[in-house]
Amino acid sequence: xxxxxxxxxxxxxxxxxxxxxxxxxxxxxxxxxxCDALLFGQWAGLAVxxxxxxxGDAKPITFMGMPLLLLRDRNDKVRVFxxxxxHRGMILVEKPRKIEGAIRCPYHSWCYSTEGKLVSTPHVGGxxxxxxxDVDRATLGLTEIRSHIWRDVVWVNVDGQAPEFEMAMxxxxxxWAEFERPLFHGGADSKFVLSVKSNWKLAVENYCESYHLPxxxxxxxxxxxxxxxxxxxxxxxxxxxxxxVYRQLVGDNGAKFADFDDLDAKWDTAAExxxxxxxxxxxxxxxxxxxxxxxxxxxxxxxxxxxxxxATPETDAExxxxxxxxxxxxxxxxxxxxxxxxxxxxxxxxDGGRFSPVMDGPTHCFHDWxxxxxxxxxxxxNAAE
Amino acid sequence: xxxxxxxxxNAHEEGDxxxxxxxxxxxxxxxxHIHAACFYATHAYVFALECDHPLRPxxxxxxxxxGREE
Numbered sequence: 001x002x003x004x005x006x007x008x009x010x011x012x013x014x015x016x017x018x019x020x021x022x023x024x025x026x027x028x029x030x031x032x033x034x035c036d037a038l039l040f041g042q043w044a045g046l047a048v049x050x051x052x053x054x055x056g057d058a059k060p061i062t063f064m065g066m067p068l069l070l071l072r073d074r075n076d077k078v079r080v081f082x083x084x085x086x087h088r089g090m091i092l093v094e095k096p097r098k099i100e101g102a103i104r105c106p107y108h109s110w111c112y113s114t115e116g117k118l119v120s121t122p123h124v125g126g127x128x129x130x131x132x133x134d135v136d137r138a139t140l141g142l143t144e145i146r147s148h149i150w151r152d153v154v155w156v157n158v159d160g161q162a163p164e165f166e167m168a169m170x171x172x173x174x175x176w177a178e179f180e181r182p183l184f185h186g187g188a189d190s191k192f193v194l195s196v197k198s199n200w201k202l203a204v205e206n207y208c209e210s211y212h213l214p215x216x217x218x219x220x221x222x223x224x225x226x227x228x229x230x231x232x233x234x235x236x237x238x239x240x241x242x243x244x245v246y247r248q249l250v251g252d253n254g255a256k257f258a259d260f261d262d263l264d265a266k267w268d269t270a271a272e273x274x275x276x277x278x279x280x281x282x283x284x285x286x287x288x289x290x291x292x293x294x295x296x297x298x299x300x301x302x303x304x305x306x307x308x309x310x311a312t313p314e315t316d317a318e319x320x321x322x323x324x325x326x327x328x329x330x331x332x333x334x335x336x337x338x339x340x341x342x343x344x345x346x347x348x349x350x351d352g353g354r355f356s357p358v359m360d361g362p363t364h365c366f367h368d369w370x371x372x373x374x375x376x377x378x379x380x381x382n383a384a385e
Numbered sequence: 386x387x388x389x390x391x392x393x394x395n396a397h398e399e400g401d402x403x404x405x406x407x408x409x410x411x412x413x414x415x416x417x418h419i420h421a422a423c424f425y426a427t428h429a430y431v432f433a434l435e436c437d438h439p440l441r442p443x444x445x446x447x448x449x450x451x452g453r454e455e
Binding site for chain 1 (some may be wrong): 402420421423424426427428430431432433434435436437438441448453454455
């Protein structure tokens, strides 16, 4: 079978490789192929648990065209369901809201508990008769999507075939094991959304390398120079960058955020930024963290959902706002880059590009992962034919 | 009491599920025929489920008693 793209050059070693072909950024057919191979077939970031802070909170999310429902059930467990009634396939929840009791389908009023159980099938056996021997409610609960929460990110494995989360994410969980501490979302002033006209992978790629910092983030570079950064490359798992000169934010009144407990002294001045494949970008510092969940809305549109976290539930509001603003400036500075690279990929003679053998390892690491997963998926498809 | 179309429409318009529950419950209680009563009780039960209304166990028991609910 002829494949949509030739990935052989991508799998070459860093110094010889080309980047992913244009089609991986602009072609709807490749986007669909990657949806199965990279997002539905892996543990992908969907949202954060802080999006549904209280029992009964429900938030519908369209993920790769699939209607999902993020919900905190009555027992405080965060769950993800397909947002589709088991009767006629109607969308159940249209906008974020509190579920007081059951989820009632607006079409024929079939009702589901927040745990996904089908609890009412009104008139299913005729007017006023709410049962029928052929309708077994026990088999008609909401379709639950496999999910796991780590670092407050709600990760989903839509096809249900990925290894257990702790197994799949073992390398990155081990790297940051000492940061397994309670995280407290900063609240309404500590989240923002950026919509970019770019394929989601370009946001991953730009985030994981430090090569661009002096050119795109001159303000950052005034104290965190290129030579103070190091590459992080864990082939098959994640990549990113670290800095050796992190400086804590200080408020006008001299206030600083509290540190996470019991960190190694190296974190006094170090910080790391990881692209956790496929679509979650994490930042970790001695006194705060952030998570960026990339939600693709098409081959050339991505929503970046940014959330900031702290070591303590209470933090200085002024300092928190200052920190949010500081990161917002940095992430906004990246928009012209990811959108420019996206437009550049409509140049039909672009060959995926070549990498700096020294500076672009983290990006190559991601391309290698993408190519590997797509090739695996193609092999499965071929075997099935 | 009979079910007032206007009350019902108002409650639907306002998305007032607690009110819908009590309106349909009252209609069930005052129905002359068991089929009509179960029809109204079915609606009352659905809205009771939706808003976690305190009448929910009572309405469910009524429907179960008449073989209309599990």
